[in-house]
Amino acid sequence: MAIDVILGLQWGDEGKGKIVDYLASDYDIVARFQGGPNAGHTLKFDGKKFVLHTIPSGIFRPAQKNLIGNGVVIDPITLSKELDKLRDAGVSFADRLFISKKAHLILPTHRLLDAASENAKGKAKIGSTLKGIGPTYMDKTGRNGLRVGDIARANFMERYQALKDKHLSLLEIYPPTDFDLEAEEARWMESLNVLRQLLMVDGEYYINEALKEGKKILAEGAQGSMLDIDYGTYPFVTSSNTISAGVCTGLGVAPSQIGEVIGITKAYCTRVGSGPFPTELHDETGERLRAEGGEFGATTGRPRRCGWIDLPQLRYTIMVNGVTQIVMTKIDVLNAFEEIQAGVGYRIDGQQTQLLPYDICDQDIQPIFEAHKGWETTLENITTFEALPQAAKDYVYYIEEQLGVKVSMISTGPEREKLIVK
Numbered sequence: 001m002a003i004d005v006i007l008g009l010q011w012g013d014e015g016k017g018k019i020v021d022y023l024a025s026d027y028d029i030v031a032r033f034q035g036g037p038n039a040g041h042t043l044k045f046d047g048k049k050f051v052l053h054t055i056p057s058g059i060f061r062p063a064q065k066n067l068i069g070n071g072v073v074i075d076p077i078t079l080s081k082e083l084d085k086l087r088d089a090g091v092s093f094a095d096r097l098f099i100s101k102k103a104h105l106i107l108p109t110h111r112l113l114d115a116a117s118e119n120a121k122g123k124a125k126i127g128s129t130l131k132g133i134g135p136t137y138m139d140k141t142g143r144n145g146l147r148v149g150d151i152a153r154a155n156f157m158e159r160y161q162a163l164k165d166k167h168l169s170l171l172e173i174y175p176p177t178d179f180d181l182e183a184e185e186a187r188w189m190e191s192l193n194v195l196r197q198l199l200m201v202d203g204e205y206y207i208n209e210a211l212k213e214g215k216k217i218l219a220e221g222a223q224g225s226m227l228d229i230d231y232g233t234y235p236f237v238t239s240s241n242t243i244s245a246g247v248c249t250g251l252g253v254a255p256s257q258i259g260e261v262i263g264i265t266k267a268y269c270t271r272v273g274s275g276p277f278p279t280e281l282h283d284e285t286g287e288r289l290r291a292e293g294g295e296f297g298a299t300t301g302r303p304r305r306c307g308w309i310d311l312p313q314l315r316y317t318i319m320v321n322g323v324t325q326i327v328m329t330k331i332d333v334l335n336a337f338e339e340i341q342a343g344v345g346y347r348i349d350g351q352q353t354q355l356l357p358y359d360i361c362d363q364d365i366q367p368i369f370e371a372h373k374g375w376e377t378t379l380e381n382i383t384t385f386e387a388l389p390q391a392a393k394d395y396v397y398y399i400e401e402q403l404g405v406k407v408s409m410i411s412t413g414p415e416r417e418k419l420i421v422k
Ligand code: GDP
Pocket: 008, 012, 013, 014, 015, 016, 017, 018, 039, 040, 041, 042, 043, 044, 293, 294, 297, 298, 329, 330, 331, 332, 333, 411, 412, 413, 414, 415
């Protein structure tokens, strides 16, 4: 089994990019399998910071190949900006970055539809990143979409025009939205020329041939399992399968090829956008978590909602993903807290439960917390698990015991080397 998976166990931004970048050197290929530029994966090393949206987080490891799989939706404008930043930083990608021809394209009118649909929802809005994700996946499943491979076909402009016209007629049901379509379209067409210069492959053959040759592959998830289109807090979710099952459809590989499923969780919990979040804190402690953790979106800059870790929620996402090991990130954010809480159950209508209810969006869910002693000291310069303060070790042991899965790594800072392998 040669494909290991890294994915988020919460509502995104768990630190997937950092962990993928750290582990990438142990693999031959890093592949994104779903999502699109709604993702923002932050990497920090050698005093530099990069935020990747479409490009896999293995791109800074010079010997590794990177594949944008067919399950991803691509906005050529964002992609071309990301490539500019790589070029500026002197990172080569011409022979290392591959794009599956079957990946779908985000059109400017997909973004316009996203904005119009969110505006029309008023209070019920999803809090979308407005990158056109929902409308693009709708066209994919509705069998109207344009794919990367289509840009080389003779009838591409005709098909583009037909899809744009369809979008314009759909837009008539919405109030007008502030969006300079002409300017965006010009940028998009220009960016297609950048896309044309990249290595386009039949991603499913590319990956399966690599597997036959014994290559090791790391699949990089985007968003988090609680944003999965099927198992997340619907309708406050994204439009792709963010869970491990998405690897098979998003890369064209058999389930039997999947090896380790590495689930990432913060030592606490955040969410950006609307929707249920049972352990959210609306008080000073929540604000402290936001400040200590620098919890502002990597893609949109929005403040993230903050709260304590939610164990029933994690048990659920461990279950649907088949998680084999956990990486706990941002444990250093808790350094200053004299007391740390963990959500151990919910009270709904006076009843206690550890299960996420079907109607999670409509219920008044009261979290039940268990308190833990904080360590109230810096973790700076700690490089082994043994050297962690006892209270930090105890917190990790507690999480392992509660979840029934080993914590294999603990991240103590945003930089690449700030990682303890347990
Ligand atoms: P992703 O979307 O899962 O890749 O995560 P994001 O990049 O959106 O958000 C994670 C944020 O936390 C980024 O700003 C990272 O630089 C930062 N980060 C990652 N790991 C750690 C950690 O262990 N400690 C701290 N303090 N920050 C971290």
